[in-house]
Amino acid sequence: MKTKTTPREKPKPGTNALARVGKYAGVRLVVLFITVVVSIYLVVLVANMGGYVDEIRLGNIQQQISLEISQDRSPEMLALSLDERQALIRERVAVEVQRQGLDRPFILRSFGYLKGAITLDLGFATDLTSDSGSKQVRLILVERLPPTLLMWGLANLLLFFISLLFGLFLSRKYGSVLDRIVITLAPTSSAPAWFYGLFLILIFAAVLQILPFGGMVDAPPPETKIAYALNLLKHLILPTTAIVISTIFLQTYNFRTFFLIYSTEDYVEMAKAKGLTDREIERKYILRPTLPTIITQFALTVITLWTGATILETVFNWPGLGRTLYQAIGLYDTPVIVGSQVIYAYLLAATVFLLDFIYALVDPRVRIGGQGRTG
Amino acid sequence: MKTIRELLQYPAAAVGIVIIVLLVGLSIYAMITIPYSEAVRLWRGGEDVWYHTPKNAAPVWTNWFTPKNLPATIRVDSEDPSIEKSIEVSGEMTNIAFSFIFEFPYDDFPREISVFFDAKYDEKAPHVSMTWLTPDGREIRVADKSVSESETYRVSQDDKLQRRLGGSLPHNGLFAVDPRAKTLVPLQGTYTLRVEAITFEPESDVDAEMVVYGQVHGLAGTDHRRRDLSVALLWGTPIALGFGLLAAVGTSLIQMIIAAIGTWYGGWVDSLIQRVTEVQLILPFLPILIMVGTFYSKSIFAMLGVVVVLSIFGGGIKTNRAMFMQVKHSPYIEAAQAYGASDARLIRKYLIPRILPTLLPSLVALVPSFVFLEAALALLGLGDPTLPTWGKVINDAYGNGALYYGQYYWILEPSVLLIIMALAFSLLGFALDRIFNPRLRGM
Numbered sequence: 001m002k003t004k005t006t007p008r009e010k011p012k013p014g015t016n017a018l019a020r021v022g023k024y025a026g027v028r029l030v031v032l033f034i035t036v037v038v039s040i041y042l043v044v045l046v047a048n049m050g051g052y053v054d055e056i057r058l059g060n061i062q063q064q065i066s067l068e069i070s071q072d073r074s075p076e077m078l079a080l081s082l083d084e085r086q087a088l089i090r091e092r093v094a095v096e097v098q099r100q101g102l103d104r105p106f107i108l109r110s111f112g113y114l115k116g117a118i119t120l121d122l123g124f125a126t127d128l129t130s131d132s133g134s135k136q137v138r139l140i141l142v143e144r145l146p147p148t149l150l151m152w153g154l155a156n157l158l159l160f161f162i163s164l165l166f167g168l169f170l171s172r173k174y175g176s177v178l179d180r181i182v183i184t185l186a187p188t189s190s191a192p193a194w195f196y197g198l199f200l201i202l203i204f205a206a207v208l209q210i211l212p213f214g215g216m217v218d219a220p221p222p223e224t225k226i227a228y229a230l231n232l233l234k235h236l237i238l239p240t241t242a243i244v245i246s247t248i249f250l251q252t253y254n255f256r257t258f259f260l261i262y263s264t265e266d267y268v269e270m271a272k273a274k275g276l277t278d279r280e281i282e283r284k285y286i287l288r289p290t291l292p293t294i295i296t297q298f299a300l301t302v303i304t305l306w307t308g309a310t311i312l313e314t315v316f317n318w319p320g321l322g323r324t325l326y327q328a329i330g331l332y333d334t335p336v337i338v339g340s341q342v343i344y345a346y347l348l349a350a351t352v353f354l355l356d357f358i359y360a361l362v363d364p365r366v367r368i369g370g371q372g373r374t375g
Numbered sequence: 376m377k378t379i380r381e382l383l384q385y386p387a388a389a390v391g392i393v394i395i396v397l398l399v400g401l402s403i404y405a406m407i408t409i410p411y412s413e414a415v416r417l418w419r420g421g422e423d424v425w426y427h428t429p430k431n432a433a434p435v436w437t438n439w440f441t442p443k444n445l446p447a448t449i450r451v452d453s454e455d456p457s458i459e460k461s462i463e464v465s466g467e468m469t470n471i472a473f474s475f476i477f478e479f480p481y482d483d484f485p486r487e488i489s490v491f492f493d494a495k496y497d498e499k500a501p502h503v504s505m506t507w508l509t510p511d512g513r514e515i516r517v518a519d520k521s522v523s524e525s526e527t528y529r530v531s532q533d534d535k536l537q538r539r540l541g542g543s544l545p546h547n548g549l550f551a552v553d554p555r556a557k558t559l560v561p562l563q564g565t566y567t568l569r570v571e572a573i574t575f576e577p578e579s580d581v582d583a584e585m586v587v588y589g590q591v592h593g594l595a596g597t598d599h600r601r602r603d604l605s606v607a608l609l610w611g612t613p614i615a616l617g618f619g620l621l622a623a624v625g626t627s628l629i630q631m632i633i634a635a636i637g638t639w640y641g642g643w644v645d646s647l648i649q650r651v652t653e654v655q656l657i658l659p660f661l662p663i664l665i666m667v668g669t670f671y672s673k674s675i676f677a678m679l680g681v682v683v684v685l686s687i688f689g690g691g692i693k694t695n696r697a698m699f700m701q702v703k704h705s706p707y708i709e710a711a712q713a714y715g716a717s718d719a720r721l722i723r724k725y726l727i728p729r730i731l732p733t734l735l736p737s738l739v740a741l742v743p744s745f746v747f748l749e750a751a752l753a754l755l756g757l758g759d760p761t762l763p764t765w766g767k768v769i770n771d772a773y774g775n776g777a778l779y780y781g782q783y784y785w786i787l788e789p790s791v792l793l794i795i796m797a798l799a800f801s802l803l804g805f806a807l808d809r810i811f812n813p814r815l816r817g818m
Contacts, residue, residue, distance in 0.1 A: 031653075035656075036657055039654050039657045042654075042658065046667065187798055188794075189801075190743035190747075190801040191743070191747060191793070192744075195747065198773070198786060202783060310661055310662065311751045314754070315773070329669050329756065334670075341659050341666060345657055352657065
């Protein structure tokens with residue numbers, strides 16, 4: 001018996017395992033999608049409490065119809081006077097309002113909004129534009145997505161591997177000076193990333209002047225691809241460090257404690273008695289059974305980190321979703337604000353799904369059979 | 376109490392408790408010395424309230440770190456009894472004269488100089504002429520002008536005076552050894568501003584107040600609207616404490632009650648609560664708060680309410696549920712059931728009291744996250760519009776480029792207070808966690 005989990009049936013060949021993981025992932029995907037829909041519906045309800053979504057829709061209809069009529073160059077249209085044209089616009093708007101059901105009760109309409117929100121079909125921003133000059137909310141948000149993903153992906157990957165390896169290292173050096181330092185520093189993780197960001201900007205940008213205050217690349221951006229990438233990397237240092245510093249000590253402390261608890265299990269003692277090397281014990285007897293729980297815990301960390309994205313991006317002037325939301329607040333740009341909520345819901349769901357999928361890959365109960373994860 | 380004695384064995388917890396007690400003391404001090412309405416008035420006040428403080432002045436203690444002795448603000452008022460006011464009546468006219476004599480022991484120039492006049496007259500406004508006397512005996516004519524009922528003469532913006540001083544800015548030139556030199560050197564000593572007024576009506580009178588705005592001010596410094604930051608730093612303490620504690624207690628208690636109900640009834644109630652918890656996980660928490668702040672209300676109480684409502688089905692439910700599951704099947708519960716206790720009674724009197732103490736560590740550890748949440752909302756411009764809070768100071772500082780212009784005190788002061796408060800609760804939470812989770816002890 002090598003692992004702690006004892007499957008009731010014998011492990012079946014690889015294809016079956018893949019199918020199980022696929023099935024598990026599929027079920028999770030459906031469940032998550034339903035969750036996202038419910039969550040977006042709640043957003044729509046909150047947003048429309050003051051009739052704001054209605055205003056967006058009405059504004060879109062008006063804009064579209066005025067555009068249609070102003071572009072209509074047919075002779076009978078050109079013959080109309082300005083007043084007649086206005087009347088025509090009003091008439092068509094009224095027809096369209098009725099067609100789209102804006103005069104129906106809110107409960108019925110809310111499902112229409114929900115559909116629009118799920119497909120990010122939120123019409124046009126009132127003030128913001130994308131870099132390509134479009135006012136379509138979907139385009140604006142999609143354009144700002146890559147910088148956000150880049151920064152958060154990089155920071156979270158670093159965070160996960162550093163804290164995992166550091167935690168393992170500390171569990172081996174349990175009680176050492178370094179271990180005590182990490183325990184002492186763990187409470188500093190109660191401050192969020194943006195807070196450390198302010199300090200980092202103060203030290204490295206304002207006082208030492210070796211790193212930029214913020215932004216993604218210098219203006220004007222470097223011409224060659226390599227120079228561009230290096231410049232991007234230089235701008236990434238401070239925000240990524242801020243995220244890592246804000247969580248690393250607590251995460252390392254948690255992982256280390258977790259490993260310590262697991263390394264007192266009988267089967268680890270047994271492995272030691274068998275004379276296995278430390279490295280082997282760590283990999284096969286400590287890391288292996290704790291990995292699913294560690295990933296679940298990490299998932300919760302990543303989700304709380306998403307919450308801070310808005311403010312961190314604002315502090316670092318990072319042209320991602322968070323700063324767009326900040327700009328939209330300043331301009332009262334309702335379509336963009338609602339759109340951001342939707343895209344954040346998607347991002348959170350995607351994070352949960354990705355981590356669930358990794359979970360399925362490492363958890364033998366999912367891979368080989370037996371009971372899947374519940375609750 | 377045993378817990379408290381146990382707690383004090385952890386130095387970190389003792390430090391945390393001491394800091395929390397100090398912060399509570401500071402809050403009480405703030406609320407007593409500056410009543411709420413006064414705090415709001417001061418914080419929202421413009422130039423009418425804060426005319427006597429310099430803009431963006433660093434705190435006085437920065438002088439300890441700079442080689443130069445930077446000037447503080449000097450205020451002299453003619454209504455002060457120590458200033459002699461000579462009044463000579465000659466027919467219809469009256470000559471009023473007084474001198475503002477003050478020491479200037481500093482190594483740098485002030486920021487600005489202003490004279491605020493307060494004249495009483497019916498129709499004919501008094502005429503005023505001002506002369507500047509330097510320690511080395513030079514006499515500089517400052518201005519001749521007629522003054523209205525409440526007139527502000529901004530010496531620093533007087534172009535004619537600037538020309539007379541050979542082009543150097545008046546607040547520099549007036550204090551320089553030689554105002555025409557290439558690099559101006561400040562001259563220390565006793566300066567005098569002589570004000571001579573002629574009034575044209577018998578009842579007429581002139582009073583004036585001179586303010587030489589310094590580069591440092593008070594214990595906390597000032598911001599871009601001349602407001603003394605100590606108001607916001609003091610009043611930010613009770614607000615941050617109150618917001619953090621209320622939000623933490625509110626969410627923890629409600630989460631626990633919901634978890635208790637779910638575990639006790641089990642079945643569809645439990646699974647419904649579980650599903651709602653999963654939806655809550657995906658609900659974009661901060662963006663929704665931002666949406667509420669932008670569309671509906673920025674009031675701190677509205678925010679507090681929304682925070683609690685959004686967190687009702689938060690992650691705490693899962694931890695609580697696991698604990699309730701263990702308790703649910705204990706013999707004492709079965710005994711209570713056997714004598715016919717109702718469901719509500721069982722939850723209220725048997726389940727919840729058992730879990731309550733274990734709630735404490737997570738509750739205490741939650742406080743900093745809410746304190747920072749309030750600051751974060753303020754940083755996004757969604758802070759309560761009336762209240763002075765730490766987050767709003769950071770927001771002002773950040774928005775006005777304090778980091779670019781080197782006004783570090785402006786951002787550091789509220790940040791340091793924030794981190795001190797967060798660390799205090801966090802340290803206490805960690806220690807409590809060890810006491811209530813014996814498995815962590817010794818690790």
